[in-house]
Amino acid sequence: MIAAAARTRSAVTLAAVAIACGPVAGVPRTYPPxxxxxxxxxxxxxxDGVKPACGRDRCEAGKPVFPYVLVVSVPTTSFFGAGRTFYVPVEGGTPRSGGDPSTCRGDECIPLPPLVTVEGEYRASYTLMEKVGLPADPPRETPATFPARVVYRPLVKVGGASRAPSTLGIPEDPIVADRRVIEDNRGPLHGPSVVFSAVVPRGMYERTLSPDPPWDVLPIVTTSDLETAVTDIVVVRDEPDPRPPLEPVKGLRDVLVDERTRRLAKLARPMGLDGFRTWLADAKTQDRASARRTLSGFSADVFLDTVQRGDEDSRPLDLVLAPPEGSLAMPSLVVRTTAGQGMDQSYLDVPPPAAVTGRVVSPSGATPGVRATVVFDGDQMRLAGSLALAPYLKYRTSVRTDAQGRFATILPLGLYTVHVDPDKEQGWGKNVATVDVDAARDVVLVPSPLAAVEGRAILTDGRSLAGAEVIAAPSFADQEGLRVREPWRFPREVRTRTDDVGAFRLALDQGTYDITVVPADGTGLPATISVGRKIAPPKPGGVTVLEPLRVPAPQKISHLIVDPSRNPVTRAIVRAFAKPVAQASYVQIGTAMTDAQGKFELLVAGQPR
Amino acid sequence: MRGIEEARQRRTGRQGLARAVVSLVSLVGGCIIAEPPQDLPPLPAFHPVIMRGSVVPPANRILTVFPQKFVVPVELVDPTVTFQWRVFIDYNPQTGDFIKDRGVSKYDPHSAPGGVRVLEVSLPAPDEGGPVTCHTIEFLVAGGFRGDFEGRQAHTPDNAGGDSVVWFYAPAGDTRSCPLYDPKPVQPSTDAALQ
Structure with a gap:
């Protein structure tokens, strides 16, 4: 009996040891699929499309057959092309980089084009200088040289046409030329010259030459579809050269300002025009398209010279009459011109500006107020002695609120659209209000609640996509110019992660978003973008439920990037852009970095929709 | 007989006690054997490092076009760390104002090795019509930031330090209001020289 008790004790002890030292039961953990x-x-x-097949331990749906553009940003530490951006359109799987195809063969290899140094000058004839009021003493036969800001915009050939990347929604990297003064005794244009030069990848460019102030009374010269040239001396004339040089000057390019491109503006202001400035601007981009003139007196007749912007040009122009630099609370006159009409304008007297103070408060009324940026955008102003609102007079300013949500500014009297842009951390959404400033005002502005948005990311094989990043970014489709000129019109970018069942929740401004699902690195799944998702204004307690975001098996883009000397281009950022179905603007579909061999691999989800 | 029985019982009790002690020792000793070997020495404190040469757009010239996205590759000594990033446009050191975005980059066990994480951030363009003609965009990375209080977002990395990259954006090409650094020594005044 005693022996039995001892055996029992031993068995219990052994069991205790086994239990104490046995493996700890695992807790199931969710990994991304x-x-x-x-x-x-x-x-x-x-x-849809190519059926996925197993290749190199993952399912792939072939290579993209839709056109896309690779944007290669070479690091500033690179031996070749430091800090330069190269655009590589890919159609039918074949990259067209503009590089020498003998550098490396096959569609897998992308040879970058060589860099070339471009040089040039901006010159103007003395007769033109006299006409725009520049001193031309003593008059000379050779055109005078002027310092100019010279910008090269790269052009990308897609669909058979050369387009500026920004017009396609692709990031643009313009190159601004350097300048130096040299003594040139080589030819008929002898004497000191202001020479611009830039090092650019060989290709097509749009080049804009804008004379520096105070020589900005001379016209801006824009040359499109410019093949990279080594030397290019632009001479702006108001009449053909009466005595062309006997020996041809290499790269000389005469640009004529004639009656078709010269616009006469007749401007007046009862209170005087001293210090006012006027020019013509492209109506779509608001870029200056003509010479800029500074006015004086009560009325002025001035020529606003343009180049290649005659009446036959389809791009409309706005006549701008802006108050002197540094003036406070004075609107600008902006009038659309049509076929030379609209060039006679009078800037009518406006009443003194008014002090506008106010607060941005939360909809719940909680204190303190809301930190925010407040933009006042007015396009109808009141005239002196009249309650009527005059169109064409525009004024815009922005202010910041303090920690209590207070702001103060001075505005010309008029009707304003007020954009309230709360700081992200404040937890409120953007809002728009209308404020009629007819006297000193104290206004209370309220941001909008954010819209609650829910969604789910799933794979096309039905699995839930856990652990993926979801980025809701404002959609800039066909509105690239507005993105920079009027950024407050767009919603803000928000990001989150999917949970164990692929669900996510976002708090968004109202507006149109491109929503991207980025699976975790190393999962072999592609980033997937869904464009043009509209988010309606929030309703109390309401939740917007998005359609599921479906991530397919990937299509693979992989290339080797080499410089003209066949050296690999390492640590370059490569971004791929493609045009969504039924949309004109491109969107980004993937990002990668080249490795030590110059190779990169991108997994994409097919043509975006 | 009774003495013999008592002696056996005492011996049995001692044996039981001895077995219990051995069992206890084996219980403790058995678990000690399962203890892992000594840990490797920990990595020294480090901070994430921005690969400045590869940031997009390049940070070595003034921007005239506000980019759609800022791309910032970040190199890590330990690829498993979590770090934070913050972006300021025209940071006001007096008020701590003008943070534009922030986020956290986490280690992903499925991530490919290499210790480089590429951050992409799209920011709202600053107002071109505002009084500032040259904007400063600062992208900061650090293990953590300190000094957040009263809604202000601190600009100061924690003790391990951080890294930053700065762009200057002058849409009109007017760089007059871009920050200047003038290393010239202060010259004595003419009056002082006369004395």
Missing amino acids: ENRCPEHTCEAYQQ
């Missing part, structure tokens, strides 16, 4: 084969069958992906 992976695109691995043959663990997961590739046939399970239900998607």
